[in-house]
Amino acid sequence: MHIGSGFLSPPVWGTMAAVSGAALAGSLAAAGRQLDDRKVPLMGVMGAFVFAAQMVNFPVLAGTSGHLGGGFLLGVLLGPALGTIVMASVLVVQALVFQDGGVEALGANIFVMGVLPCLLGGAVRGLWRHRSGLAYPVTFGGAAVGVLAGATVVILLLALSGSLPARVSLAEAIGVMDFIHLFIGVVEGAVTVAVVAFVVGARREAVFGRPLAAPVGEASA
Amino acid sequence: MTAYNRNTLLVGLLAAVAIGGAVSYFASARPDGLEKTQEDLGAAEPVREPVAPPPSVFEEYSLTWLGEGFWGDAAAGVFGALLVLVVVLAVARLVRGARRTRRDRP
Numbered sequence: 001m002h003i004g005s006g007f008l009s010p011p012v013w014g015t016m017a018a019v020s021g022a023a024l025a026g027s028l029a030a031a032g033r034q035l036d037d038r039k040v041p042l043m044g045v046m047g048a049f050v051f052a053a054q055m056v057n058f059p060v061l062a063g064t065s066g067h068l069g070g071g072f073l074l075g076v077l078l079g080p081a082l083g084t085i086v087m088a089s090v091l092v093v094q095a096l097v098f099q100d101g102g103v104e105a106l107g108a109n110i111f112v113m114g115v116l117p118c119l120l121g122g123a124v125r126g127l128w129r130h131r132s133g134l135a136y137p138v139t140f141g142g143a144a145v146g147v148l149a150g151a152t153v154v155i156l157l158l159a160l161s162g163s164l165p166a167r168v169s170l171a172e173a174i175g176v177m178d179f180i181h182l183f184i185g186v187v188e189g190a191v192t193v194a195v196v197a198f199v200v201g202a203r204r205e206a207v208f209g210r211p212l213a214a215p216v217g218e219a220s221a
Numbered sequence: 222m223t224a225y226n227r228n229t230l231l232v233g234l235l236a237a238v239a240i241g242g243a244v245s246y247f248a249s250a251r252p253d254g255l256e257k258t259q260e261d262l263g264a265a266e267p268v269r270e271p272v273a274p275p276p277s278v279f280e281e282y283s284l285t286w287l288g289e290g291f292w293g294d295a296a297a298g299v300f301g302a303l304l305v306l307v308v309v310l311a312v313a314r315l316v317r318g319a320r321r322t323r324r325d326r327p
Contacts, residue, residue, distance in 0.1 A: 001253065001254060001255045002255070003255070004267065004271070005267065005271035005272045005273075005274070006267025006268065006269045006270060006271035006272070007267050007268070007269075009269070028312075028316055031313070031316045032316050032317075032319065032320040033320075035313055035316060035317050035320075039313075040310065040313045040317075041230045042233075043309050043310075043313060044230070044305075044306045044307075044309045044310045044313070045230055045233030045234055045237065045306065046233065047305040047306060047308070047309040048233065048234060048237035048238075048241075048302040048303065048305050048306040049233055049236060049237045049240070049302075050305075051237070051241065051301050051302050051305040052236075052237040052238070052239075052240040052241030052242075052244075052245065052298055052301075052302045053240055055240070055241055055245035055248060055282055055298055055301075056240060056244055056245050056247075056248045057248040057249040057250070057251065057253060058248075058249055059249045059251060060254070063251055063252070063257065064251050064252055064253065064254055064256075064257035065248075065249035065250075065251040065252065065253055065254075066253060066254050067248075067253060085309070085312060086309055089305055089308045089309045089312065090305050092308070093301060093304050093305050093308060094301075095274065096274065096275055096277075097275075097277050097279060097301065097304065098277070098279050098282055098297070098301060099274045099277065099279075099280070099281075100282070102271065102272060103272045103274055103275075104272045151254065151255075154255060155258075158259075158264070161268075162268060163264055163267075163268050164262060164264050165262060165263050165264055168262050168263075168264075172262075173258070173262055176258050176261055176262060177254070177255070177258040180254040180257060180258060181254050184254050202232075
């Protein structure tokens with residue numbers, strides 16, 4: 001879902017760069033309070049994992065493919081701030097080293113695949129922390145909604161930039177984009193639930209800090 | 222770094238390297254959802270002059286001088302995953318460094 005170069009108008013990519021820049025600045029400030037010896041390795045490894053997973057395009061429908069976004073996943077496991085930092089790192093490497101996504105579109109791509117799904121993912125962290133049975137269905141649906149929300153924003157940005165033909169209505173463009181991304185979103189949801197369940201099961205303390213029921217007198221993280 | 226952290230790193234890195242280095246070879250070459258949408262809507266060509274990306278030894282997630290095929294893809298996947306790891310760890314180190322400096326200030 002990386003917007004390439006030459007599709008966004010300067011006011012649009014400039015605005016998105018400012019929005020994502022502000023979100024990143026806020027995330028870095030918050031990270032100062034959230035980082036500990038368990039979080040840092042988890043961030044690095046999840047970044048490497050999301051980069052690798054994004055390379056694996058899977059076929060959907062006829063003649064198209066999709067790949068994992070990973071923003072919702074990072075939001076659940078790391079929270080919105082650390083998740084956005086990791087996702088921005090992935091997208092910067094992709095744009096500067098692998099020519100995936102336009103350099104001037106980086107702010108827009110960080111918003112669509114980072115800030116937005118990371119915020120949504122962060123909102124369901126509590127369900128996993130409290131071992132709620134709702135964690136599985138809500139994460140599945142939330143990750144899919146995150147993909148659809150991102151896909152819709154991409155079309156809005158392209159439309160605002162004059163990158164859609166005049167004969168195509170906005171509703172039609174969103175319809176085409178979101179129909180494909182509904183299928184991609186289902187895969188995103190399934191993979192997100194599987195990876196979150198695995199990582200929370202294996203490394204609960206790295207994801208949430210010390211157990212909720214810490215003995216009295218023990219500092220809680 | 223504790224043994225606990227080392228294990229977390231190793232298991233996750235192994236998964237990332239295996240996926241980026243090997244599974245990615247079997248990735249679908251079809252256009253992704255956005256590219257397909259742009260094609261279907263007749264909006265696949267950029268309407269403005271594209272910004273040239275920095276020069277790179279990688280093309281289409283493949284190391285060009287290893288030729289097309291498994292090893293070029295594998296090199297790109299492994300290098301990219303490790304580069305993201307290094308970037309994230311560097312950012313985390315800078316953030317923690319900044320915090321420590323602030324705290325130490327009288």
